[in-house]
Amino acid sequence: MEFFKAQKAFNFMGWVKPIFTFSFLITLVALYLIFQKGFVYGIDFAGGTVVQVKYDKPVQIEQVRKHLSSTQFSSAGIQEFGSPEEIVLRLQNSTSDVTKDTALSVTQALKGTGNFEIRRVDIVGPKVGKELQTQGTIALLVSVLGILLYVAFRFEWRFGVAAIISLTHDVVITAGMVSLFEVEFDLTVLAALLTILGFSINDTIVIFDRIRETK
Numbered sequence: 271m272e273f274f275k276a277q278k279a280f281n282f283m284g285w286v287k288p289i290f291t292f293s294f295l296i297t298l299v300a301l302y303l304i305f306q307k308g309f310v311y312g313i314d315f316a317g318g319t320v321v322q323v324k325y326d327k328p329v330q331i332e333q334v335r336k337h338l339s340s341t342q343f344s345s346a347g348i349q350e351f352g353s354p355e356e357i358v359l360r361l362q363n364s365t366s367d368v369t370k371d372t373a374l375s376v377t378q379a380l381k382g383t384g385n386f387e388i389r390r391v392d393i394v395g396p397k398v399g400k401e402l403q404t405q406g407t408i409a410l411l412v413s414v415l416g417i418l419l420y421v422a423f424r425f426e427w428r429f430g431v432a433a434i435i436s437l438t439h440d441v442v443i444t445a446g447m448v449s450l451f452e453v454e455f456d457l458t459v460l461a462a463l464l465t466i467l468g469f470s471i472n473d474t475i476v477i478f479d480r481i482r483e484t485k
Contacts, residue, residue, distance in 0.1 A: 300446025
């Protein structure tokens with residue numbers, strides 16, 4: 271079965287200038303968003319408390335938010351988690367009082383919203399969050415440096431520089447979209463960025479191999 275009958279060769283290089291221009295502009299916009307708007311850090315990096323609650327039937331988030339408006343959790347962020355029956359409460363401030371049962375406090379505050387159970391309570395202090403943020407940044411930079419050294423050793427230094435430009439382009443644009451849509455920047459997002467680095471360098475090495483074969 272043929273999908274392309276008339277022409278099977280496409281002149282991709284003929285579109286180099288407009289594609290490079292578009293890519294450059296998107297990268298500039300992403301950099302602006304990263305440095306001017308910044309990120310909405312999750313509790314992994316900012317510190318705080320996350321409480322996962324499972325109901326026995328679908329729950330209306332607005333009703334839960336209205337119910338909590340008169341409690342100590344009035345400022346909690348509430349999101350659906352995986353299914354209409356589950357929600358997560360995100361509290362900006364983590365409790366430093368180890369004698370206080372957070373699950374019990376949330377249970378009392380949610381009384382009257384339906385039948386539910388507390389499935390998870392995660393608490394990250396601001397100091398730990400700052401350490402995770404620093405370590406995550408270091409991990410990202412070390413990954414990029416390792417890729418640069420690997421490509422420069424296996425191919426040429428010029429290829430190494432080209433690879434870093436390509437990887438930076440992919441990661442910066444993705445991070446810019448995270449900032450634009452205000453996706454919470456946590457360890458999951460950091461892992462996604464590192465995954466993008468891995469897939470991107472894989473494609474880059476395949477292309478460099480083809481270039482070296484034709485030299």
